[in-house]
Amino acid sequence: MTRKLAAGNWKMHGLKADLAELAAICAAPQPGCDVLLCLPATLVHRGVCAAEGRIAIGGQDCHAAPQGAHTGDISAAMLVDAGASHVILGHSERRADHAETDAMVAEKARAAQAAGLMAIVCLGETLAEREAGHTLAVVGRQLAASVPEGADPARLVVAYEPVWAIGSGRTPTEAQIAEVHSALREGLARRFGTGAAEQVPLLYGGSVKPANAAAIFALPHVDGALVGGASLKAADFLAIVAALGAA
Numbered sequence: 142m143t144r145k146l147a148a149g150n151w152k153m154h155g156l157k158a159d160l161a162e163l164a165a166i167c168a169a170p171q172p173g174c175d176v177l178l179c180l181p182a183t184l185v186h187r188g189v190c191a192a193e194g195r196i197a198i199g200g201q202d203c204h205a206a207p208q209g210a211h212t213g214d215i216s217a218a219m220l221v222d223a224g225a226s227h228v229i230l231g232h233s234e235r236r237a238d239h240a241e242t243d244a245m246v247a248e249k250a251r252a253a254q255a256a257g258l259m260a261i262v263c264l265g266e267t268l269a270e271r272e273a274g275h276t277l278a279v280v281g282r283q284l285a286a287s288v289p290e291g292a293d294p295a296r297l298v299v300a301y302e303p304v305w306a307i308g309s310g311r312t313p314t315e316a317q318i319a320e321v322h323s324a325l326r327e328g329l330a331r332r333f334g335t336g337a338a339e340q341v342p343l344l345y346g347g348s349v350k351p352a353n354a355a356a357i358f359a360l361p362h363v364d365g366a367l368v369g370g371a372s373l374k375a376a377d378f379l380a381i382v383a384a385l386g387a388a
């Protein structure tokens with residue numbers, strides 16, 4: 142059975158004082174699923190210390206190179222050194238803001254896994270691609286090209302995040318989410334074999350809230366969520382964690 146994962150992505154939010162939310166999340170019992178917060182790089186080490194192993198802490202990006210003259214970037218080894226266990230890669234905001242391609246995401250995922258991190262590879266269609274009927278083709282291409290050759294499926298998480306659902310309050314229908322997740326599972330099975338593919342957590346992301354979490358988590362091949370805005374407040378995130386634990 143695939144492990145269930147409730148992952149929060151704080152994006153470019155969070156100062157030291159906001160670790161009070163992390164502390165509140167850690168203080169609550171979390172039966173039935175793994176919990177991860179992907180913090181801004183400045184908070185990763187503090188977050189790891191504050192969490193004391195009760196939840197996992199991750200980064201939001203890493204460079205493909207192990208070290209070098211890359212001002213402002215962070216390597217996978219640096220995240221590991223800070224205590225991170227996961228890293229988000231290929232988020233649509235990085236694909237848009239930093240022109241990250243599938244090939245670049247694949248190189249980052251390769252570096253992340255080589256350093257011992259779980260690579261959370263993000264993919265998802267734009268609204269124009271959805272309306273043109275290209276969703277499955279787009280996410281299929283992204284899955285094939287953003288997960289590197291030789292990737293370890295045991296160190297892989299895939300997050301389906303429709304670009305148009307992120308921060309918008311809009312979500313796909315349950316049937317649309319189920320269709321994409323089923324296609325992703327099939328794509329992983331073609332790549333890694335059925336048994337290994339079943340072990341890769343498939344997360345849905347995009348306007349997941351306490352009010353819609355249970356319905357999303359009830360869908361086949363949805364093993365958790367990548368949560369943005371609702372992960373910033375412990376009460377909201379814990380409600381989503383509880384819904385996943387009960388699914």
Ligand SMILES: O=C[C@H](O)COP(=O)(O)O
Pocket residue numbers: 150232302306307308309346347348349367368369370371
């Ligand atoms: O990484 C998280 C996603 O971008 C979802 O963000 P959101 O929950 O604020 O829509």
